[in-house]
Amino acid sequence: MSGASVELWVNGDRVRARVSGGEFLAEFLREGLGLVGTKVGCGVGVCGLCTVWMDGRLVSSCLVPAVVAAGRQVWTVEGLVALAEGRVADPPPGLPPGRLVRVVQRAFVECEGLQCGICTPGQLWAACALLQEEPDPPEERLGEFLAGNLCRCTGYQGILRAVRAASREGRLAGG
Amino acid sequence: MGPVGRADGWTKVQGRAVYAADVRLPGMLYGAVVRSPHPHARILRVRSEAARAVPGVWAILTGADVRYGTYGRRVRDMPVLAREVVRFAGERVAAVAAESLPAARQAAALVEVDYEPLPAVLNPQEALQPGAPRVHEVAWQYPGAVVGPDDPSNLQSRGVWQHGEDVEEALARCAYVFDETYEIPPAHQGYLEPHACVAWAKPEGVVEVWASNKSPHRLRAQLAACLGVPAERIRVMPVYVGGDFGGKGSPMDVPVAVALSVATGRPLKLVVEYEEDLTAANPRHGSTVRIRLGVDGEGRMRALDVRAWVNGGAYAAFKPVEHVNLNGFAEAGNTYRIPAVRIESLIAYTHTVPRGHMRSPGSLEANFAVESTVDVAARALGLDPLEFRLRNVLRAGDRGTLGEPWVEMRGEEVLRALAGALEEGEGAAGTRREEEAGWARGVGVALYCRAAHAGETEVALQPRPDGSVVAWVPFPDQGGGQHTVVRNVVCKELGLLPAAVEVQQVDTDELAADSGVGGSRVTLTASAAASRACQQLRRRLEEEGLRGLGVQEAVAELARRRPAERVRGRLSVEEELWLNSVCAQAARVRVDRETGQVRVEELVTVLDVAEILHPPSHRAQVEGGVVMGLGSALLEEVVVEGGRVVSSNLHEYRLPSVADVPTLRLILVPGGKGWGPYGVKPVGEMTNVAVAAAVANAVADAVGIRVRRLPISAEEVYRLLRAQEARP
Numbered sequence: 001m002s003g004a005s006v007e008l009w010v011n012g013d014r015v016r017a018r019v020s021g022g023e024f025l026a027e028f029l030r031e032g033l034g035l036v037g038t039k040v041g042c043g044v045g046v047c048g049l050c051t052v053w054m055d056g057r058l059v060s061s062c063l064v065p066a067v068v069a070a071g072r073q074v075w076t077v078e079g080l081v082a083l084a085e086g087r088v089a090d091p092p093p094g095l096p097p098g099r100l101v102r103v104v105q106r107a108f109v110e111c112e113g114l115q116c117g118i119c120t121p122g123q124l125w126a127a128c129a130l131l132q133e134e135p136d137p138p139e140e141r142l143g144e145f146l147a148g149n150l151c152r153c154t155g156y157q158g159i160l161r162a163v164r165a166a167s168r169e170g171r172l173a174g175g
Numbered sequence: 176m177g178p179v180g181r182a183d184g185w186t187k188v189q190g191r192a193v194y195a196a197d198v199r200l201p202g203m204l205y206g207a208v209v210r211s212p213h214p215h216a217r218i219l220r221v222r223s224e225a226a227r228a229v230p231g232v233w234a235i236l237t238g239a240d241v242r243y244g245t246y247g248r249r250v251r252d253m254p255v256l257a258r259e260v261v262r263f264a265g266e267r268v269a270a271v272a273a274e275s276l277p278a279a280r281q282a283a284a285l286v287e288v289d290y291e292p293l294p295a296v297l298n299p300q301e302a303l304q305p306g307a308p309r310v311h312e313v314a315w316q317y318p319g320a321v322v323g324p325d326d327p328s329n330l331q332s333r334g335v336w337q338h339g340e341d342v343e344e345a346l347a348r349c350a351y352v353f354d355e356t357y358e359i360p361p362a363h364q365g366y367l368e369p370h371a372c373v374a375w376a377k378p379e380g381v382v383e384v385w386a387s388n389k390s391p392h393r394l395r396a397q398l399a400a401c402l403g404v405p406a407e408r409i410r411v412m413p414v415y416v417g418g419d420f421g422g423k424g425s426p427m428d429v430p431v432a433v434a435l436s437v438a439t440g441r442p443l444k445l446v447v448e449y450e451e452d453l454t455a456a457n458p459r460h461g462s463t464v465r466i467r468l469g470v471d472g473e474g475r476m477r478a479l480d481v482r483a484w485v486n487g488g489a490y491a492a493f494k495p496v497e498h499v500n501l502n503g504f505a506e507a508g509n510t511y512r513i514p515a516v517r518i519e520s521l522i523a524y525t526h527t528v529p530r531g532h533m534r535s536p537g538s539l540e541a542n543f544a545v546e547s548t549v550d551v552a553a554r555a556l557g558l559d560p561l562e563f564r565l566r567n568v569l570r571a572g573d574r575g576t577l578g579e580p581w582v583e584m585r586g587e588e589v590l591r592a593l594a595g596a597l598e599e600g601e602g603a604a605g606t607r608r609e610e611e612a613g614w615a616r617g618v619g620v621a622l623y624c625r626a627a628h629a630g631e632t633e634v635a636l637q638p639r640p641d642g643s644v645v646a647w648v649p650f651p652d653q654g655g656g657q658h659t660v661v662r663n664v665v666c667k668e669l670g671l672l673p674a675a676v677e678v679q680q681v682d683t684d685e686l687a688a689d690s691g692v693g694g695s696r697v698t699l700t701a702s703a704a705a706s707r708a709c710q711q712l713r714r715r716l717e718e719e720g721l722r723g724l725g726v727q728e729a730v731a732e733l734a735r736r737r738p739a740e741r742v743r744g745r746l747s748v749e750e751e752l753w754l755n756s757v758c759a760q761a762a763r764v765r766v767d768r769e770t771g772q773v774r775v776e777e778l779v780t781v782l783d784v785a786e787i788l789h790p791p792s793h794r795a796q797v798e799g800g801v802v803m804g805l806g807s808a809l810l811e812e813v814v815v816e817g818g819r820v821v822s823s824n825l826h827e828y829r830l831p832s833v834a835d836v837p838t839l840r841l842i843l844v845p846g847g848k849g850w851g852p853y854g855v856k857p858v859g860e861m862t863n864v865a866v867a868a869a870v871a872n873a874v875a876d877a878v879g880i881r882v883r884r885l886p887i888s889a890e891e892v893y894r895l896l897r898a899q900e901a902r903p
Contacts, residue, residue, distance in 0.1 A: 022277050031276060036197035037190030039417070041367040042449040046825040049367055077190035109184030112791040115799065116654030117187035118368045118417030124188060147834040150825070152365045152418050153654045155802030156833040158795050 006070035010035070011079030012088060019066035026050040026061035028069075029076055037077035039118050041150075048149030051122035052076050056094040058129055077121035080128070081105075096128035103173065104128050104166045113162030115153030122149050127163050135171055137163075179673045181792060182659040183415070183652050192415045196371035196446045198385045203373070204233055206435050206445035207279035208428070209269035209286045210455060211261035214297065214526040214818030215308065216290035218259055221269055226282040231274035234438040235286065238268070241434050246401035246426050247492030248393070249499055250319040250331075252311065253529065255401065255430040260293070262310055262489035263528050264819040265455025267428075272435040272443055297818050299484040299523035300463070302329040310489055310524035318400075320491075321499045327523075331487040334500030334520040338577040345478035345515035349469030353552045357544040358884040360812040361461040361486065363822075364533045365803070365830050368417025369452040374432035375442035382436075385412045386429050389419045389653045390691020393495075395683045397426050402433065413680035416653035420803070421532035422457055423653065424693055425493050453828055454820035457493040457531025458813045460501065460522065461486045464544035468508075469515075470552055476567045478515040479576075481507040483540065486530060487522040493531030495693070503537025507545050509576045510586045510624045510757065511567040516576050526818050532693075534800070535860035538625065539807055539867060543885060546621040546868035550875060560872060561597075561620050565590050568622070579626070579753060583848050585783045586624060586757050592844050593620060593759040593781045600763070600779065600840070614765045614774075617877025621868035624757045627699065627857045629748035629850065630690030634661060634704040635681075636712050637741045638734040642727030643675040644712075646705065647741075649689035650697060651680050655859055656792030657697045661705045663788050664853070668709035670726045687745065695857030700746060702788060703851040708744030715742055756847070756856045757783040760801075762808075762869040766877045771893030773874055775805060777838040778866060785849030785856045794841070796858045801839055804866025806831045809886050 003018040010033060019028055026043075029035045029052070038061060041049035045060040052061045053075040061074075073092050082088050084101035104127050107113065114120045123146075130137055130145045137145070142160055151159060186192045223235045238258035245251045257268050269286050273279035294308045301307055310329050315322045322330045339345075346352055372386040382402070388394045391411035399406040416423055432445040447456075462485045469478035483504055491499055504520040520537070533539075553563035568586040575581050597618065635647040646665050652658040658678040665676045690696060712730075716722055719736065721729035733740060761779040766772070778801055787793045810829045814822045822828040849855040871882045880895040 020277050022281075027276060030197075031199075034199060036193070036199070039194070039368070040196070040446075041369070042825040044449075044824050044826060047367055047449075081189050105185075105188040108188050109180035112181065112795045114181070114184065114187050115656065115792075115795055116366070116368070116418045116652075117183065117192045117415060118194065118366075120187050120192075121190050143834045147832045150367060150830055150832055152367055152420065152803070152830060153799045154795055155798035155800070155831075155839070156836050157798040157839060158791075160833070 004067050006067055008069045008071060009073045011075055011082060021067065023066045024062055025064040025066050025069050028066040029061060035076050035078050037121050039121060048122040048126065049119055051125045051149065053095065053125060058125055077124065080124060096132045099173065100131060100170055101128055103170050104131065107162040107166035107169065111162040111165050112158035119149060119151045123151065123159055127166065130163065131167055131170055136167055181656060182662040182678045194368060194371065194417050195373060195385045195387045195414045198373040198414065198444065200373065200375060200442040203442045203444055204272045204274060204439055205276040205279045206432055206443050207271045207283035208267050208431065209283050209288065211257065211264055211266045211268050213261060213290050213292050214264045215293040215295035216261050217293060218257060218261060218268065219289040219291055222287040226271065226285040229273065229278055229282040229285065231278035232271060232282045234272040234435060235282065236270050236434055236438060243401050243430060243434065244403060245317065246397060246430055247319060248397060248425050248495040249497065250317050250491040251400060252317040253490040253492035255434060262526055265528055266489065267431060270431045270435055272439050295526035295818050296329065297525050297527055299486050299521065299525060302523040302525050303327045303521060310526060314524060329524040331491045331522040331524055332499040334498055334504055336505045336577055337517040340515035342478050342480045342515045342517040346467060346469040346480065349477050350472040351470045351552065353468045353548050353555065355548045355551060356463065356465045356883065357547060359462045359464065359540040359543055360885060361530065361815065362459040362533060362807060362811045363453055363813050363828055364420035364422035365806065366418030366420055366422055369447050369449045370427045370456060371446040372429045372432050373442060373444045374429060374436045376433055376436040381408055381410060382433055383410045383412055384429055385414050387416050387423050389416050389423045389651060389693060391683050392649060392689040393691050394426060398429060401426065401430050411683040413682055414651065416651045419653040419692065420534045421536060424495060424691065425457060425531065427456065450824050453813065453822055453824060455528055457529055459533035460530040462540040464540055466544050466548040468548050468552055470556065474556055474558055474563060474566055476511050476513045479508045479513045481518040481541065483520040485520055485522040486525050486527060488525060488527045488529035490529035493529055495532065501537025503535055503539065504541050505577065506538055506625065507541040510569060510622045511576065512569055512573060513576050527815055528820055534803060535625065535864050538864045542621065542623050542864050543867045546865060547871050550619065550872040551881060561590065561594055564622055581755055582753050585844065585847060586622065589757045589759045589781050589783050589844055590622060592842055593761055593779065596779050596781060596840065596842055597761055613768050615768060615877040616765050617873040618761060618763050619869045619872025619876055620759065620761045621865035621872060622759045623861065623865040624755050625861060627752055627754040627756060627850065628694055628696050629699040629752060630696040631747035632689045632700045632704045633686045633743055633745040634701065634708045635686060635741050635743045636665065636708045638730040640731050640734045642731035643677065644669065644671060644730060646676060646678045647681045647685060648678060648701065649681065649683065649686040650692050653692055655692060655697060655796065656789055657692065657701050659792055660698050660788045661701050664702050664705040665709055668706055669712065675727060695859045698788065698855055698857060699851050700748065702853050702855060704744045704746040706744065706852040707746060708742055711742035711744060715740065752850050754850050754856065756861055758861045758865060760865045760869045762866065762873040764870060764873040764877055766874055766892065768878060768896060771889040771896055773809065773887055773889065773892055775837045775870060777840060778805065779840045780862050781842045781844060782861060783847045784843045784845055785847040786854045788853060788855060793858055797841055797862050798839060800862030801866060802831050802836055804863040807885060808867040808870040812886055
């Protein structure tokens with residue numbers, strides 16, 4: 001199988017690898033790099049399980065050919081957790097601040113924003129990106145922004161409660 | 176400190192929860208499956224030379240290479256790989272092991288299979304006709320089969336439930352008989368994690384398995400039967416399960432993964448693509464349900480006859496219950512006083528995807544048909560549908576419709592609470608029946624009652640020197656919150672803080688038995704077993720003379736004295752509990768007369784509850800159920816055309832997104848009698864059932880049409896509205 005040599009940055013680390021033309025970023029992250037926190041559901045960009053951050057925006061990593069990620073900054077849930085835990089010395093601009101990630105994580109735990117957990121990494125990214133963009137989102141904005149991340153367990157109520165709680169707490173803490 | 180969250184919450188928000196597809200072992204290979212494009216065909220030849228030439232391919236197996244037996248949860252009729260014939264489009268014909276997933280998939284695509292297409296039978300009515308093409312030569316000979324040589328050759332099972340007077344005679348005496356037929360299509364459980372497994376046939380003869388399966392001990396037994404080895408040679412390892420809803424209880428692709436691991440001597444991962452899961456796993460049965468409801472001149476139900484023709488697909492392997500039928504059909508009419516009831520459910524083999532359980536199997540089918548018919552009857556008699564239900568609902572102290580000696584029956588209380596909630600809501604909204612720009616409003620209600628069961632399990636507690644306790648459990652948390660239930664019980668019984676109790680799923684070698692997650696049993700069973708384990712631990716603390724100490728000190732001291740100490744609480748409940756729970760639901764809808772579009776504005780759920788062991792998880796089960804019910808009502812159908820599933824992925828099989836969810840109102844009616852040391856009722860399969868009937872009844876209320884087929888699509892409503900206009 002022919003392959004291309006790519007260099008990219010994943011969670012701040014430089015990664016060099018050979019990837020095949022048919023290989024997608026989600027699979028490369030999971031099987032190539034062992035970053036299995038990113039999940040794969042539908043594989044066609046509908047469910048949002050494989051959401052990652054790439055050069056400042058959220059993408060479905062199941063739809064991004066691995067070669068397209070060459071030269072880019074990619075952040076997965078492992079990196080998001082590292083941000084929350086203050087383990088990232090010099091995060092690139094545009095990533096959610098660690099404090100916000102912590103608030104969102106805690107809100108998901110406390111408000112039952114998850115059940116089986118398979119959609120949770122993607123939901124965390126979506127929630128962080130929303131609150132980063134809009135610390136006090138109006139209700140209809142929640143529905144719009146989060147509609148790309150499916151959840152079969154919660155009926156979305158716990159997720160909405162978590163995002164609202166994180167919004168409140170984030171604003172309180174942010175002053 | 177905020178409220179205490181789920182036991183598995185932090186693991187999951189840290190991206191550290193390991194699911195089957197996340198397992199990576201040294202030297203691991205990847206599997207891919209070749210599937211039949213034909214509903215029914217003879218396999219003439221499999222050519223794999225081109226596939227073998229793909230670099231990195233280790234093995235290619237066909238049915239002829241696999242020596243294992245057939246498998247199944249009860250009826251063992253499914254081959255690991257098809258032999259000689261294929262019986263549904265999507266059946267496994269060959270399997271590949273390769274060093275990478277792309278190589279495995281490339282090789283699978285290069286396997287060429289020659290088929291001779293054979294006549295197929297696609298629906299149960301035809302399948303049960305004499306002379307229909309046979310799906311299996313001799314179905315009754317499969318281990319676990321519940322049919323005999325005299326039954327129609329394509330019968331999977333016949334479920335008959337009856338009680339009281341002769342139904343035909345009772346119907347003949349009724350002033351009114353409502354004869355209605357409803358259709359409920361197949362649906363996918365919609366778990367977002369596609370089926371995944373890793374199998375490692377180790378050189379010493381032990382097979383280790385990581386699988387997206389909710390019943391590890393049952394999986395072990397099913398695999399042992401299929402592979403023909405003692406259960407001790409199989410070890411099912413702990414992993415989280417990414418959603419289940421009834422669909423993750425079978426071996427599915429594990430046997431073929433084991434075969435590939437044996438053939439290559441390497442561990443092997445097999446993760447199906449979502450498209451394969453949608454088209455070739457175990458979706459909900461499709462059913463046609465005929466209801467004949469007899470009502471007397473006083474508006475009292477006197478007789479109920481239910482006939483269901485159910486599409487079982489090509490294999491019965493995915494039904495776990497002894498009668499290989501769907502328990503939900505036995506619930507038909509079970510909330511009402513009806514002196515004559517007969518229910519028959521015929522499940523037939525067809526050349527379509529094999530069917531399995533989906534959250535409250537059979538219940539949605541029976542409930543949609545009965546609760547729609549009840550509404551038809553009420554409207555025909557000029558009675559308010561809620562009033563008609565109240566007139567007929569079982570009263571406290573009544574035996575059940577099939578003679579069940581229920582511990583309690585709270586249907587009346589629950590219905591009255593719903594009536595109260597609707598009156599309140601009406602005052603607030605104040606716009607009922609107010610027509611605006613072609614949209615008509617309506618309200619519909621439906622009622623549901625489900626029996627509860629317990630199973631068997633074992634929970635072990637190990638004290639740690641830091642004064643905390645580890646609770647070992649044999650079942651995964653597929654999202655239901657059972658690990659949190661165990662944590663809360665241990666906290667309550669021992670007086671520990673949540674942070675001092677860790678719940679860990681362990682592999683099948685560590686604990687003795689477990690019936691797994693399913694049938695809404697796990698909260699009942701696990702809370703009772705955890706409570707027993709705690710009693711044992713308290714007894715041990717007493718024996719060691721440690722009761723005088725604070726609990727953490729005592730636990731720590733016991734751990735120091737006896738590092739290997741582990742106490743166990745085991746439980747096996749076989750008897751009927753005669754416990755039930757009741758749920759009443761209402762939908763407020765708007766219907767666009769012009770386009771047929773239905774918008775659900777509010778869903779009200781009233782649920783009978785007892786003690787609640789973790790209120791946030793209980794609430795999540797209720798809410799998640801309601802939204803799943805909404806999906807069944809409005810969106811979801813696995814479309815089968817010419818025997819092939821054509822709903823290829825989640826863009827075509829639409830699950831509700833957050834944008835589809837209306838206002839949800841929940842009213843819990845506390846004070847119910849539960850079971851076990853805490854007096855709990857199950858909740859997992861309650862609130863997804865009656866939503867469809869409530870929405871259909873609301874549509875009838877709004878525009879006067881009766882939707883008799885799910886999902887309630889704009890196309891169907893449009894068709895019915897135009898037909899209504901055309902009527903003189």
